[in-house]
Amino acid sequence: MSYDWLNALPKVELHLHLEGSLEPELMFELAQRNNIDLPFQTVDQVRKAYEFSKLQDFLDIYYQGANVLVVEQDFYDLVWAYLEKCHQQNVVHVEPFFDPQTHTDRGISFEVIINGITQALKDGELKWGISSELIMCFLRHDSEEAAFAVLAQAEPFLDQIVGVGLDSSERGHPPEKFSRVFAKARELGLLTVAHAGEEGPAEYIWTAINDLKVSRIDHGVRAIDDAKLMNHLVATKIPLTVCPLSNTKLCVFDDMSEHNILQMLEEGVCVTVNSDDPAYFGGYMTENFVALAQDLAMSKEQAKKLVRNSIEASFADAARKQKILALLD
Numbered sequence: 386m387s388y389d390w391l392n393a394l395p396k397v398e399l400h401l402h403l404e405g406s407l408e409p410e411l412m413f414e415l416a417q418r419n420n421i422d423l424p425f426q427t428v429d430q431v432r433k434a435y436e437f438s439k440l441q442d443f444l445d446i447y448y449q450g451a452n453v454l455v456v457e458q459d460f461y462d463l464v465w466a467y468l469e470k471c472h473q474q475n476v477v478h479v480e481p482f483f484d485p486q487t488h489t490d491r492g493i494s495f496e497v498i499i500n501g502i503t504q505a506l507k508d509g510e511l512k513w514g515i516s517s518e519l520i521m522c523f524l525r526h527d528s529e530e531a532a533f534a535v536l537a538q539a540e541p542f543l544d545q546i547v548g549v550g551l552d553s554s555e556r557g558h559p560p561e562k563f564s565r566v567f568a569k570a571r572e573l574g575l576l577t578v579a580h581a582g583e584e585g586p587a588e589y590i591w592t593a594i595n596d597l598k599v600s601r602i603d604h605g606v607r608a609i610d611d612a613k614l615m616n617h618l619v620a621t622k623i624p625l626t627v628c629p630l631s632n633t634k635l636c637v638f639d640d641m642s643e644h645n646i647l648q649m650l651e652e653g654v655c656v657t658v659n660s661d662d663p664a665y666f667g668g669y670m671t672e673n674f675v676a677l678a679q680d681l682a683m684s685k686e687q688a689k690k691l692v693r694n695s696i697e698a699s700f701a702d703a704a705r706k707q708k709i710l711a712l713l714d
């Protein structure tokens with residue numbers, strides 16, 4: 386069966402960690418450029434290491450990979466490679482995450498990171514018309530104090546950031562650990578999102594909504610365990626940025642045939658499709674949609690509804706949303 390129509394479909398990506406788009410080939414190139422030792426000899430060895438049984442297995446390797454990013458050009462090259470993929474797959478609007486603490490903790494300046502990223506995003510819009518909004522994530526395994534420190538570093542660059550998010554190890558780090566720093570971010574005019582209900586319980590989705598006042602939930606697949614929460618998501622239209630291949634790679638679901646995204650879609654939740662960390666999880670946007678077509682018999686109508694949800698859930702302005710909707714219909 387050909388799934389070319391899924392590649393051709395104009396798409397919007399709302400849950401993508403730029404550091405998670407670092408392909409092994411670029412990892413080696415940057416390691417060489419920056420004289421950094423990798424614990425791998427070949428690209429094949431790297432790919433073989435990508436066997437995960439839980440989120441933390443992945444995070445350990447993901448943070449190690451990010452060590453090759455040192456100068457502004459490295460961040461530029463990382464983002465550029467992702468945008469090339471977006472162009473090939475007809476992804477027309479993106480709202481990527483970056484994890485500044487992963488880099489500032491190694492002595493890289495915030496300015497180097499954000500300048501490399503935003504220059505590539507600007508060039509991608511000029512060359513391919515891919516619009517974007519950038520989201521800065523706090524590492525939830527780290528302290529509230531560390532999150533406040535990175536927010537202070539971001540202040541001179543707020544015109545380049547639409548919002549803040551929350552990622553890394555979920556269990557044992559509930560959203561409310563960051564209530565005060567998210568309140569400060571909102572005071573600064575930033576929107577908020579948070580990873581919740583990936584490995585953590587539905588309760589974390591409630592506290593992300595009530596304490597962090599998020600506009601969207603990243604992942605959120607555990608919402609299905611709580612009927613009251615499902616009703617709340619349907620009534621309020623709070624979107625979930627779901628990542629099918631990520632969820633099977635990290636054993637959130639044992640098999641794609643058990644994924645609940647289409648069930649939630651049919652129940653009226655604003656679910657969207659995203660790739661999360663495509664270099665680590667075996668695919669970008671098209672591959673995620675193809676997985677749903679193959680293993681869950683997703684229909685064309687469902688695929689279009691998922692994209693329509695992404696457009697509505699995005700932080701693009703009304704004019705841009707209209708343009709993307711027109712591409713879809």
Ligand code: HPA
Pocket residue numbers: 402405440447552553554555580583631661662
């Ligand atoms: N979950 C939590 N933290 C992350 C992820 C994820 O899927 N990807 C990168 N950081």
Ligand code: ZN
Pocket residue numbers: 400401402552580603661
């Ligand atoms: Zn994520």
